Amino acid sequence: MTATHASTLPGLTVDYCGEVYPVRPGHPLVIGRDADVAVDDNPFLHRQFLEVADRGDLWWLSNVGTVLSATVADEFGGLQAWLAPGGRLPLVFPRTVVWFTAGPTTYELDVHLEGSLFEPVRQRSELAGSVTVGRVSLTPDQHLLLVGLCEPVLHRQNRGGAVTPASSAVAERLGWTPTKLNRKLDNVCEKLTKLGVRGLHGDASRLATSRKARLVEYALATQLVTAADLALLPDPAGGPRRT
Missing domain, CATH: 1.10.10 (Arc Repressor Mutant, subunit A)
Structure with a gap:
């Protein structure tokens, strides 16, 4: 990836339990039991479950696991998606929240995108x-x-x-x-x-x-x-x- 292309991508970070992980273009960030973001030693959790990476001019969240799914939403719940194994979604909102369950435990993490052009709308x-x-x-x-x-x-x-x-x-x-x-x-x-x-x-x-x-x-x-x-x-x- 050239420096020119990298500069067109907005900054993106993953926040889990208050620990912030910057993601760099060309360097996918993997989330799981034994990954860049080590969630937990829960044996029900995939060693490598979710991946945040750039493709084209967008950041994407991919499910690289084989069994577990994740629920993805904007911060106000206006958009909600179920990310099954093999699926991927573009990350376009200022804040995207991800939930997933392994065994009896449900986890939550945030993805923050700088300078997003999309603004979610609260409807409640x-x-x-x-x-x-x-x-x-x-x-x-x-x-x-x-x-x-x-x-x-x-x-x-x-x-x-x-x-x-x-x-x-x-x-x-x-x-x-x-x-x-x-x-x-x-x-x-x-x-x-x-x-x-x-x-x-x-x-x-x-x-x-x-x-x-x-x-x-x-x-x-x-x-x-x-x-x-x-x-x-x-x-x-x-x-x-x-x-």
Whole structure:
């Protein structure tokens, strides 16, 4: 790559847990268990999973793994994509957020692009008796379910990985029966699948784990839930919900 071409590319960095990694043209940055960005020694995580590199006049995020997928979104959740193995996406927003799950743990990292010409637009509105984000309208219980599933990640605030809680733990946290939680989970997954969200249905052996992880990633990426929603959860000590 010539110096002239390199100078046309905007500066780009990857931020994981507050550690910033500049990416240079002609020098791909690899993210994984044993890579330039060493995420974790999690055995479920690929040694080399994601790659940030320049191609042509753009920066690209590629999935160089064989099993795991990643959820990619702009900072306001206006655009969301599911990056499967072998896939790649251009990095065009000032801030792009990436979530991925390996085993029980969900990770988050940021990609920052200098001088981007694209500006994401926040689209979020709340209506009485429901929560509407984009095309998605949730009942209060469906919304509360998502908050319960995402609670560890929302508390962590991009500081390493967070373990997605077991369904039984979420049911206890919300004061629900396991049957009620599973019914609400089925309803949310069916609703989102009808809207074209991928990864929420599969064979019986994968449903309990993979769809829940994908649901957490999607809810975070599209900002169906945010840290402000933690106030909706019951008090851990058994008191009423915080308001």
